[in-house]
Amino acid sequence: MAQRVETRDDGAAKTPPRPLWFLLTAWVLTLAGLGISIYMTISHFDKDSLVCSSGKTLDCHAVTSSKYSELLGIPVPILGLAFFVGFAVLVSPQALRSELPLLRWGRLASVSVGVLFVAYLMSAEFVLGKICTWCTAVHGITILLFVLVLFDEFRRIGQID
Template sequence: MTFARRSVAQIILLVLSVIGIGVSIYLTYVHYNSGALVCTTSGLVNCERVLSSMYSVVPGTSIPISVPGLLWFLVSGALAAVAWLARPALRLVRLAEFAWCCVGLLTVLYLVYVELVRLHTICAWCTSLHVIILVMLLITVVSLYNGEGNAYDDEEDEEVLPSKAASRR
């Protein structure tokens, strides 16, 4: 995989992280300032009901669940930046991105369960974050599957030593 394609994947992950950070900050702000949500409050989609439920805070605290979400996106953005700047990309960073996204997906699965089974309503803002996390996981899977993060992603990045050049003929 070439450096340009590798960079695009990491830039997309970085942009998605920034969007996730923005939404998480918005939800945290609304929680602490009791602001009005920009979201429908009728039918299946009811952000206010979800975000005012007992599940909207970290258990045993008054910290909104958006704060750990904010931290998750900050770490994701940092991993994407490190992977983008590393040349050649370190496989360890790619694996860390994948593992981190798996943790995010497990959290998303729990939160979707809470919304659908416990609360019988969903939050559009939360769902946007869930979709972002799923897309980020898919990008990391494709990156690993395509060989991104190997010591050398393609021969163009590799310095060919005379002994290697002879063995390739």
């Protein structure tokens, strides 16, 4: 069985178009993560604005005010905000249409770092013995974006840059 590969004018393989569900899912997840990150950034500086249940295990206030709520003096919600703003640029229609490998590798690198950061933050919640529901939502979104970007990379298998 032969596979037909379309080529560009310069002879390189042409990347097949992304399915619509990929684009919609990427944007919905990115905007949801951006919205939660904006809310968490506001609540980092205004503790009274954080709406979250408090209990034995679920306690956003304990997590967001712990020593793990900052990394090198930078509030974690600001790092999340920067991640989602940057990722929104990387999944913009112009960036997704671009054949530049830098943008493709930027998407993969950013979600890989995001997943590693999620692992760090989940371990911090484990050490604290507390879970933040807002944080968990961002963790889930980041993991789903990672899976989505991996899907996009596997879709490109057989293509040459």
